[in-house]
Amino acid sequence: MPNVITANNLTLGYENDEEIIKNATFSIKRGDFVFITGPSGSGKSTLLKSFYGNLAPRYGSLVVGGLDMVGINKKNLQELRTHLGIVFQDYKLINEWTVEKNVVLPLWISGYSTEVQETQAKRLLHHVKLTGKEHKYPLELSGGEQQRVGVARALSKNPFLILADEPTGNLDEYSSNVIWDLMENACHQLETTVVVVTHRIPMVFNIPYRHFTIDENGSIYEVH
Amino acid sequence: MKFIKGHISLIFPLIAILLGLEFFIVFDRTTDSFEKGLQEGYSMIVVSKDEMSIDDFKAWDSHIEQVKELEKSKILERLNMNKDKAEKNSFEASLPNFYSLKLDDYLTVDELESVKSNLQKSSNILSVETFHSAYQSKYELFSFIKFSFQTFIGFMTIIGFFLIVKQMEVWNFLHAQRMKVMEIFGASLFLRSKVLINMALIDAVISAILTSWLFYLFKNSWVRGSQMEILKDNIEGVFKFSDVFILLFAAITVVLIAVFLVVINVKEE
Numbered sequence: 001m002p003n004v005i006t007a008n009n010l011t012l013g014y015e016n017d018e019e020i021i022k023n024a025t026f027s028i029k030r031g032d033f034v035f036i037t038g039p040s041g042s043g044k045s046t047l048l049k050s051f052y053g054n055l056a057p058r059y060g061s062l063v064v065g066g067l068d069m070v071g072i073n074k075k076n077l078q079e080l081r082t083h084l085g086i087v088f089q090d091y092k093l094i095n096e097w098t099v100e101k102n103v104v105l106p107l108w109i110s111g112y113s114t115e116v117q118e119t120q121a122k123r124l125l126h127h128v129k130l131t132g133k134e135h136k137y138p139l140e141l142s143g144g145e146q147q148r149v150g151v152a153r154a155l156s157k158n159p160f161l162i163l164a165d166e167p168t169g170n171l172d173e174y175s176s177n178v179i180w181d182l183m184e185n186a187c188h189q190l191e192t193t194v195v196v197v198t199h200r201i202p203m204v205f206n207i208p209y210r211h212f213t214i215d216e217n218g219s220i221y222e223v224h
Numbered sequence: 225m226k227f228i229k230g231h232i233s234l235i236f237p238l239i240a241i242l243l244g245l246e247f248f249i250v251f252d253r254t255t256d257s258f259e260k261g262l263q264e265g266y267s268m269i270v271v272s273k274d275e276m277s278i279d280d281f282k283a284w285d286s287h288i289e290q291v292k293e294l295e296k297s298k299i300l301e302r303l304n305m306n307k308d309k310a311e312k313n314s315f316e317a318s319l320p321n322f323y324s325l326k327l328d329d330y331l332t333v334d335e336l337e338s339v340k341s342n343l344q345k346s347s348n349i350l351s352v353e354t355f356h357s358a359y360q361s362k363y364e365l366f367s368f369i370k371f372s373f374q375t376f377i378g379f380m381t382i383i384g385f386f387l388i389v390k391q392m393e394v395w396n397f398l399h400a401q402r403m404k405v406m407e408i409f410g411a412s413l414f415l416r417s418k419v420l421i422n423m424a425l426i427d428a429v430i431s432a433i434l435t436s437w438l439f440y441l442f443k444n445s446w447v448r449g450s451q452m453e454i455l456k457d458n459i460e461g462v463f464k465f466s467d468v469f470i471l472l473f474a475a476i477t478v479v480l481i482a483v484f485l486v487v488i489n490v491k492e493e
């Protein structure tokens with residue numbers, strides 16, 4: 001299987017602050033399901049940000065989807081991002097847009113027709129068990145429902161890589177289960193690579209997964 | 225309601241700027257001939273024995289810019305003499321030459337006097353008459369009014385810009401979250417700012433139309449009914465249909481600059 005993410009001596013830090021991730025070397029392959037854990041402030045979110053080009057490597061190399069993230073240009077970064085599915089702990093939905101429009105944001109950005117958008121929205125909202133709420137606005141939904149919209153949005157364009165930062169952070173069990181099921185399915189059936197930052201790996205998980213952990217010093221280990 | 229409020233706060237300063245611009249244009253247009261008239265009234269008449277060229281005049285005083293010879297036949301016509309043609313011709317030949325001089329600048333009374341005395345040094349020049357006292361004060365008043373008016377418009381424009389930038393900051397705040405989310409999902413700068421551009425363009429069009437309409441009303445009710453000769457004489461200059469396009473162009477330029485400033489200031493977190 002080809003590598004989706006390759007890091008060599010990857011070192012990350014914000015501006016002139018101290019280093020947060022130090023000398024990380026790892027690779028993630030197509031179809032891998034990876035959990036990243038570690039203490040608060042260890043740099044889990046920081047690592048994820050570097051994967052979608054929100055933070056450039058300070059030293060070392062990082063290749064995502066075949067693109068060198070060191071000095072990547074705007075155009076390539078935009079192109080890469082249209083093929084990613086990103087899920088945030090704070091959802092980051094567009095509050096003045098309906099649920100339906102939020103879900104198909106990636107399709108809208110890539111210029112898909114309204115018919116495709118509508119069909120996809122219907123299908124995805126069914127998967128995240130939100131049928132009937134397509135015309136509601138995010139703030140009219142519960143936290144768990146909003147995050148399910150966030151996951152539906154991440155999946156809407158069949159990304160090759162899903163990046164999720166504490167997607168089930170403080171959600172109820174029902175919403176958490178819906179989300180894990182969807183990610184398992186995407187990984188298992190479509191060979192989508194999934195990288196999830198979480199403080200707790202779910203008790204019941206139906207597919208094989210890898211587990212990376214970051215320690216207080218910013219070193220990354222794979223737990224076997 | 226929120227929608228209207230957001231738009232009003234952009235349309236209002238935009239109209240202020242456009243009104244200023246249109247007043248500026250209209251003022252220039254309607255007072256142009258008035259100003260020229262004042263300038264022309266501000267001239268000197270010289271009577272000389274022999275013919276003189278512009279260079280002959282310039283040799284005496286460098287302020288002289290233009291020279292126009294007054295035709296003797298016209299002067300005779302005005303005198304309306306009851307003589308036959310031959311008599312007229314011989315009389316015409318015996319007349320000295322009359323010149324109207326234009327100066328290069330608006331001179332003070334003292335400076336004018338010095339030009340006058342310079343010219344009188346020439347033995348060829350029989351007489352110099354200046355016509356300034358009546359025009360001088362009128363022209364100075366006009367210049368003062370024009371200056372105050374343009375300063376006022378200048379200030380209005382600055383305040384208008386200030387208000388637009390303020391409103392843009394509000395928009396920035398309202399739209400920053402959405403633009404950031406779009407950016408994370410790979411939307412181009414154009415796509416991210418599309419909503420803002422659309423809103424701004426709508427406001428620009430509304431403002432240009434409202435301003436044009438106000439001027440149209442101004443022209444057709446107030447000016448027509450007013451006693452102000454200078455406006456009535458130049459009523460076609462008060463508002464021309466082509467001004468709609470000038471205003472539209474100005475409004476669109478202003479809002480696009482504003483949108484651009486907002487969009488480039490939205491940073492990824």
Ligand SMILES: Nc1ncnc2c1ncn2[C@@H]1O[C@H](COP(=O)(O)OP(=O)(O)OP(=O)(O)O)[C@@H](O)[C@H]1O
Binds near residue numbers: 014017020038040493
């Ligand atoms: N935008 C930023 N600018 C500067 N420093 C930052 C920024 N974001 C995070 N940090 C710092 O980087 C370190 C790692 O933060 P990060 O958010 O990656 O931790 P985390 O592992 O995700 O923690 P948590 O489990 O609490 O979410 C922290 O010390 C934090 O203060």
Ligand SMILES: [Mg+2]
Binds near residue numbers: 044045046165
């Ligand atoms: Mg975090």
